Amino acid sequence: MPPRNAFYAQSGGVTSVINASACGVIETARQHPDQIGHVYAGRNGIIGALREDMIDTGQESAEAIAALRYTPAGAFGSCRYKLKGLEENRLEYERLIEVFAAHDIGYFFYNGGGDSQDTALKVSQLGERMGYPITCVGIPKTVDNDLPVTDCCPGFGTTAKYVAVSTLEAGLDVRSMAESSTKVFVLEVMGRHAGWIAAAAGLAADHSGDPPHVILLPEVAFDRPAFLERVRDSVDRFGYCVIVVSEGLRDANGGFIADGGSQDAFGHTQLGGVGPVIAQMCKDELGLKYHCAVADYLQRAARHIGSKTDVDQAYAVGRAAVEMAIEGRNAIMPTIVRKADDPYQWEIGAAPLSDVANIERKLPAEYITEDGLGITDAARRYLRPLIQGEDYPPYRDGLPTYITLKNVSVPRLLGTPFDI
Template sequence: MPTRNATSGRLLYAQSGGVTAVINATAAGVIEAARARGVAVYAARNGILGALREELIDTAKESKAAIAALRHTPGGAFGSCRYKLKSLEANRAEYERLIEVFRAHDIRWFLYNGGNDSADTALKLSQIGKALGYDIRCIGVPKTVDNDLAVTDCCPGFGSVAKYTAVSTLEASLDVASMASTSTKVFILEVMGRHAGWIAAAAGLAGEGADAPPHLILFPENVFDEAAFLAKVKATVERVGWCTVVASEGIRNAAGQFLADAGTRDAFGHVQLGGVAPTLAGLVKGRLGYKVHWALPDYLQRSARHLASKVDAEQAYAVGKAAVDCALAGMNAVMPVIVRNSDSPYRWKIEPAPLAKIANREKKLPRGFIRKDGFGITAAARRHLAPLIAGEAPPPNGKDGLPAYVQLKNLPVAKKLAAWSPDKP
């Protein structure tokens, strides 16, 4: 490919999949780092679909203050989507369309902020760029609440949902304890985690010791044993007077079936989950006769910017900045990942890692992090998780007492190509 000036052309940034409380901090890191290097940044409206539809946003129209405010604003500032590109062989036309859009707008760097599927897309795009003779550098930028990306020590977004989960577990447990003598005996909190129990494990930070909540954690890495579960709940209530249970949405029975299979699938082919808590509540009430309350925080887990971890917010910004550094250094098909240097004091750094070692790989909770009885976390898990929820990074409040979040103008870039006509809209 012909050589060119390191800062000629534009950078395109896109957000993918479920957003996190700190994904916009990554966007701020990208835009501020690129501006400092004199590189123009476009953003794709609603993720990869925006790139395919040529719906691009000119971030140069946003003020310095607005971009800085992204660091404390939840949601996806430019819109995200769940849209999985097929393989190069199955649908080469989509990849060719993306290159066509890149060529039309002189996009020379593409930064895709997402999880496993997004890393796979960035990897494939780097390959098709070479095949079509177009000089495009593709960088995956890490983001998942599930903390399930390979190679990286942790995923930006996870530390904040971990803090929210631990705090919620602690606060709700204090409430249950105060009412247990005449009211609720069992409280069940359902948390995200389809295949990996990182978020459920984070709830274990709420307390330490046999009588401290959460008294039971149900991990997707373990087969759900109904008899053992009921016996543990009963023993806890008889000993402590009440019981807090934290259950991952992805727990399965011995037949491998999700306890909370909603019967539908998303665009990535994932089973839509939700309903573990009421299922378990019905089981406890029906078999043990205890009064039960349950909660399903759902989107609250990933949007709770008011309770974000300072460490997480800093890491989210750092990977955005590092992604720009990687791109402008001429790297391709890499992801800036977090490397842990020590637990206490917690020290970390950012290094590039090949997307080929990350794409479509899933990091489960290590067996050594799950207690031998299967219902709690080990000391090793506590050492690993505790630093990730450290510190506070509260958003500024407005005169109304609510957080002062920013809403960008998101002004469009003029289109140059014919409308995209996919086989399946």
């Protein structure tokens, strides 16, 4: 029998290294032509499968696919689209199986966070119920670093490096101007429920008094008086204060400090910008001149400062996903297993999707200082290896050279459209 085809899709917020995982998937699949035929990619994630709008990666040269390793964002398009439960909307899952059957897809690789791993799990379950043989493997990705089981999540290391470097550089800037200008600098970073990214800013501090002077985490209820006292003390002692705050900072009742009042496609609260709220508080309560910045997409797109550890791990989980699939391992996700801290050593492991889907890993208590406003040495030991090494993309005329694929469409075989 001829080899069956594979479907690969990117999901959720993209990262600077998700394409490195795509590179690992496609290059490894091409090394196994007897087991895997075509590799199709979903245009704009799982939406591409539902709409039967797929991309033939076989139309891309080996050089183009290799260039994905150095290119940020989602080369095939991603989406924020959460499939409902099997019993809530079975039609969506049946549509996926219909499209997969029409194109003889026997392998499903879904590259994303907890919601994506849940989708891959449900597709494997439905395939079994419907008697359609399909091997489903999740591929970890999230800058939030909040997937369980795996030591870290591809995408986080480079984001952590960007935030730590930005904190270091901005801190030097503020310190040099603090005598007659800005006293407080606030950097808002991603992290809805888990403070891993904000915690990484703590790597910028080598000595006591180095910025960041305050780290505000979602895991710690915001204590306004304690916070203001710390800011006042930092300005008195050092002449300035650098604050890094997670977007998901909460009050003592569990409510977001900055709630935008709406929800995204996954049902998550849209956050309204906690950085300006914190900065204005420093002005109103302490009379301090401030400057505020929001890292936003810059922190997850910063491939120019990529962590080599992060890039290597992103590629490795993509490669491992294919190897696991052709071994017949279903409803599984490759993981990163830490073997040692210094020097950092890691290997690829595996976890059932049922142990990963829809489970958030938060910053553990032992990584947070007793006052709740900083990180411990244990956190530094965990974080430091993940930002190690440089893996610069090629440059031309002073700018990184990134690939844009042709993304040739796979001809549709089904005549029935599907509305989402």
